[in-house]
Amino acid sequence: MGCSGRLYFLTLVLCVVTELAIGVRVVPKRKKEAISTADDQSTSASWWQAGTATPFRESSSSAFSSTHGLVQTHPSGSDPFASFGSIGSTSGPSSNPFASSGSGPLSGGVRNNPLPSLARNANGKPSLKHLDFTSSATAELRRNPALSAPDECARACRENEPPRICYYHFTLELYTVLGAACQVCTPNATNVVWSHCQCVLADGVERGILTANRMLPGPSIQVCENDKVVIDVENHMEGMEVTIHWHGIWQRGSQYYDGVPFVTQCPIQQGNTFRYQWQGNAGTHFWHAHTGLQKLDGLYGSIVVRQPPSKDPNSHLYDYDLTTHVMLLSDWLHEDAAERYPGRLAVNTGQDPENVLINGKGQFRDPNTGFMTNTPLEVFTITPGRRYRFRMINAFASVCPAQVTFEGHNLTVIATDGEPVHPVQVNTIISFSGERYDFVIEANNIPGAYWIQVRGLGECGIKRAQQLGILRYARGPYQPSSQPPTYDVGIPQGVVMNPLDARCNITRNDAICVSQLKNAKHIDPAILQERPDVKIFLPFRFFVYRPEMLFQPNTYNRYLVAPGGDHVISLIDEISYMAPPAPLISQYDDINPEQFCNGDNRPANCGQNCMCTHKVDIPLNAVVEVVLVDEVQIANLSHPFHLHGYAYNVIGIGRSPDQNVKKINLKHALDLDRRGLLERHLKQGDLPPAKDTIAVPNNGYVIIRFRANNPGFWLFHCHFLFHIVIGMNLVLQVGTQADLPPVPPNFPTCGDHLPPISLH
Numbered sequence: 001m002g003c004s005g006r007l008y009f010l011t012l013v014l015c016v017v018t019e020l021a022i023g024v025r026v027v028p029k030r031k032k033e034a035i036s037t038a039d040d041q042s043t044s045a046s047w048w049q050a051g052t053a054t055p056f057r058e059s060s061s062s063a064f065s066s067t068h069g070l071v072q073t074h075p076s077g078s079d080p081f082a083s084f085g086s087i088g089s090t091s092g093p094s095s096n097p098f099a100s101s102g103s104g105p106l107s108g109g110v111r112n113n114p115l116p117s118l119a120r121n122a123n124g125k126p127s128l129k130h131l132d133f134t135s136s137a138t139a140e141l142r143r144n145p146a147l148s149a150p151d152e153c154a155r156a157c158r159e160n161e162p163p164r165i166c167y168y169h170f171t172l173e174l175y176t177v178l179g180a181a182c183q184v185c186t187p188n189a190t191n192v193v194w195s196h197c198q199c200v201l202a203d204g205v206e207r208g209i210l211t212a213n214r215m216l217p218g219p220s221i222q223v224c225e226n227d228k229v230v231i232d233v234e235n236h237m238e239g240m241e242v243t244i245h246w247h248g249i250w251q252r253g254s255q256y257y258d259g260v261p262f263v264t265q266c267p268i269q270q271g272n273t274f275r276y277q278w279q280g281n282a283g284t285h286f287w288h289a290h291t292g293l294q295k296l297d298g299l300y301g302s303i304v305v306r307q308p309p310s311k312d313p314n315s316h317l318y319d320y321d322l323t324t325h326v327m328l329l330s331d332w333l334h335e336d337a338a339e340r341y342p343g344r345l346a347v348n349t350g351q352d353p354e355n356v357l358i359n360g361k362g363q364f365r366d367p368n369t370g371f372m373t374n375t376p377l378e379v380f381t382i383t384p385g386r387r388y389r390f391r392m393i394n395a396f397a398s399v400c401p402a403q404v405t406f407e408g409h410n411l412t413v414i415a416t417d418g419e420p421v422h423p424v425q426v427n428t429i430i431s432f433s434g435e436r437y438d439f440v441i442e443a444n445n446i447p448g449a450y451w452i453q454v455r456g457l458g459e460c461g462i463k464r465a466q467q468l469g470i471l472r473y474a475r476g477p478y479q480p481s482s483q484p485p486t487y488d489v490g491i492p493q494g495v496v497m498n499p500l501d502a503r504c505n506i507t508r509n510d511a512i513c514v515s516q517l518k519n520a521k522h523i524d525p526a527i528l529q530e531r532p533d534v535k536i537f538l539p540f541r542f543f544v545y546r547p548e549m550l551f552q553p554n555t556y557n558r559y560l561v562a563p564g565g566d567h568v569i570s571l572i573d574e575i576s577y578m579a580p581p582a583p584l585i586s587q588y589d590d591i592n593p594e595q596f597c598n599g600d601n602r603p604a605n606c607g608q609n610c611m612c613t614h615k616v617d618i619p620l621n622a623v624v625e626v627v628l629v630d631e632v633q634i635a636n637l638s639h640p641f642h643l644h645g646y647a648y649n650v651i652g653i654g655r656s657p658d659q660n661v662k663k664i665n666l667k668h669a670l671d672l673d674r675r676g677l678l679e680r681h682l683k684q685g686d687l688p689p690a691k692d693t694i695a696v697p698n699n700g701y702v703i704i705r706f707r708a709n710n711p712g713f714w715l716f717h718c719h720f721l722f723h724i725v726i727g728m729n730l731v732l733q734v735g736t737q738a739d740l741p742p743v744p745p746n747f748p749t750c751g752d753h754l755p756p757i758s759l760h
C-alpha cells in the first residue's frame with residue numbers, strides 16, 4: 001500500500017501501521033476474571049458489560065471455548081479437534097436442531113428417529129391442533145419426511161449422493177442484546193447453523209436489535225450444490241415489513257425469490273410467512289434483509305453452498321472446509337440504524353459504526369471510560385499441520401472497508417464472491433460490503449493462539465473501530481502470548497489483497513488488485529471479444545440539496561445527512577431510484593409506464609433530483625459491458641456495486657492515466673474509452689475473475705462484463721445501506737416477461753389503493 005496523499009485517512013493509518021507495526025505499545029491491561037464457573041455466569045448478567053472491565057475467561061468450558069462442527073472435504077479422516085462426529089460419513093451421527101428428544105446439539109439424534117409423527121385428520125393432512133407455538137419451526141419438518149434439517153444439510157458433499165431438500169424456518173423478531181435469555185444460557189460456538197441458546201451477546205453493549213431465530217448472525221444456510229433450499233420467513237417484527245435477499249445466489253428459474261422489495265416481490269407483512277425456494281450456485285454467499293435499514297440491526301447470516309472436492313479446482317489446497325470456519329464480518333451500532341437516518345447534525349452524526357463484529361461476537365472499549373466489555377471473542381480452532389478453508393463474508397452496511405489480518409499466518413485466496421480463482425498468497429485482505437473472500441490457512445506456526453484483527457478503514461478510522469478474534473491451535477492455550485494488536489499498531493500487513501489505491505495496471509509486490517486475480521473457471525470466449533453487444537456507462541454521484549430547496553413547504557423529498565452535514569440523495573446516470581408501488585416481476589401491468597426512466601428516457605421536467613424507477617432493458621443473451629464511473633470523488637469513499645442474478649467478469653479497475661485530469665467524470669471516461677485508455681484485460685490468458693460485488697475506486701472506474709443469460713429484473717446497486725435508501729440503484733431487465741417462469745400460484749400482491757372518492 002502506497003503512502004500517497006489522496007486517501008488521507010486511510011493512507012495515514014496504513015502508513016503508520018506499516019512502519020510502526022513492530023513497535024510495542026502499552027495497552028490497557030485486562031484485570032483477572034473473578035468469575036470462573038458456569039453457574040456464576042448465569043447469575044451475573046453483567047460480567048461482560050462495559051464498566052466491569054473483566055478479562056477473558058480461560059476455562060475451556062466457557063463460551064470462550066473452541067468451536068465445533070465439521071465438513072470434511074478431503075478423505076484424510078476427520079479432524080479430531082474440530083468435530084463432534086464426522087457428518088461426512090453416512091453412518092456418523094448428525095445433530096438435529098429439531099430433535100424433540102431433549103438432546104443438546106452435541107449428543108446427536110438422527111432426524112428420522114426422534115421426531116414424533118403427527119396425528120392426521122380424515123383427509124390425511126396433519127392435524128394442526130397439535131402444533132404449539134414453539135413447534136412452528138418444526139412443523140413442516142415433521143409433516144414432510146422428504147425435508148432435511150439444517151444440521152443434516154451442513155455436510156461434506158459427495159459426487160453420487162442424492163440431493164436433499166434443506167428446510168429452514170426463520171422467525172424474525174424485535175429482540176435484545178443481553179436480554180434475560182443470557183441468565184439462562186451462554187451461547188457457545190456451536191450455534192453456527194442453529195442455536196439452542198437465545199442469549200445474544202454481540203459486543204456486550206445492551207441494545208434492541210432484529211434477529212432471525214434469536215441469533216446473531218442469524219442461522220447459517222450450509223448445503224451442497226444440488227440441494228434445494230426452502231426457507232420459510234415468518235415475520236413477527238412489530239410494524240415492519242421485510243424481504244430477504246440471498247446475496248450471490250443467481251435464482252435461475254426462481255427469479256421471483258430474489259428478495260428485492262417491489263422488484264421481485266411484495267414485502268412480507270407482519271404476521272405473514274413467505275416461503276423462498278431456490279437451488280444454490282456453489283460458493284460462499286450470505287443472506288440479509290433488503291428492506292429499509294434492517295440489515296444493520298442484525299438481519300443477516302451466512303450461506304455456504306459446497307461442492308464435492310472433485311468439482312473445486314482448489315480443493316487440493318485444503319484439508320478441511322468446516323461449518324464453523326465461516327467468518328462473517330459486520331459493523332455494529334449501539335442504537336437502531338434508524339437513529340442515523342436521515343441523519344443528525346449534533347450528536348451521533350454520520351452513519352459510521354461504533355464497532356465491528358466477527359460472527360456476531362466481539363468486545364467494546366468505551367472511549368469515554370476506557371473500560372472494555374468482556375464478551376467472548378470468536379475463536380477458530382485448527383490442528384497443527386492441517387490446511388483450512390476459511391470463508392469470509394463482508395456483511396458491513398456502512399462505507400467502511402474492512403481489513404482482515406491473521407497474526408503469524410499467510411492467507412491463500414482461492415475464491416471471491418463464490419467463484420474460484422488461481423490461488424494467490426497475501427497477508428491481509430481489504431474487503432467491502434457485500435464481498436466474500438475464501439482463503440486457506442495452514443496451521444504451520446508454533447502451536448499456540450494468534451490474534452485475528454479486523455479493522456474498519458475509511459470513515460471507521462475516526463472511531464478507530466476494530467475487532468479481534470483468535471486463531472487457536474487445538475490443545476494449545478486460549479490466550480495469545482502477544483499483546484493484542486491495536487488500531488494504530490496492527491499486525492504487519494505485508495501483501496494486501498484489494499488495495500484502495502487503484503494502482504492496478506502494474507504488477508507490484510505489495511498488493512494484488514481484484515482485476516489481477518485469475519479466474520479458475522472456464523470463461524465464455526464471447527466475454528473477451530473486443531466489442532460487447534451492449535455497452536453502458538453508469539456514472540454515479542450525490543446530489544447535494546440546499547436546505548431552502550429541501551424543506552420547501554408541502555414537499556417531502558428524501559435525503560441523507562452525510563458526515564459533514566450535507567443533505568444528499570444518490571444519483572446513477574443522474575437518476576435517483578424510486579421503487580415502484582408494485583413488484584415488476586409479478587404485477588408489471590399494474591405499474592404506470594411513466595414510472596420508468598433511464599438515461600435515454602428522462603421524464604419531462606425531471607430536475608437535478610430526478611426520481612423514478614431507473615430501468616435499463618437488456619436483450620437476453622447479449623454480452624453486456626458496464627463502465628462504472630465514480631463522480632462522487634470523495635477521497636476515502638469507494639462504492640461497492642452489487643449485481644443480482646449474476647457473477648460478472650471484472651475486466652478492469654483504474655483511474656485516469658491523464659495526469660492533468662484531477663477528477664474523473666462521465667465525459668472524461670468516454671474520452672478515455674475513445675482513446676483506448678481504459679484498462680481492459682481481454683487478452684487470451686487474462687482470465688478476468690468473476691464476482692458479484694466490486695468496489696469502484698474513488699475518482700476511478702471499474703469495467704465489468706457478463707453474458708445476460710439469466711432473464712429477470714435484477715437490481716444493480718451500491719451495497720452501502722444508506723446509499724441504497726437514497727436511490728443508488730437501478731434495475732437491469734434482462735429479456736422480457738415471456739422469458740421468465742410465471743410466479744407461483746397465489747403469489748402475494750400489493751399496490752396503491754386509490755378508489756374513486758365516494759361518500760357511500
Ligand SMILES: CC(=O)NCCc1ccc(O)c(O)c1
Pocket residue numbers: 351399459541542543544562563566568632634637722
Ligand atoms: C458533496 C457530496 O457528495 N457529499 C456527500 C458526502 C457523503 C455522502 C454519503 C456518505 O456515506 C459519505 O460518507 C459521504
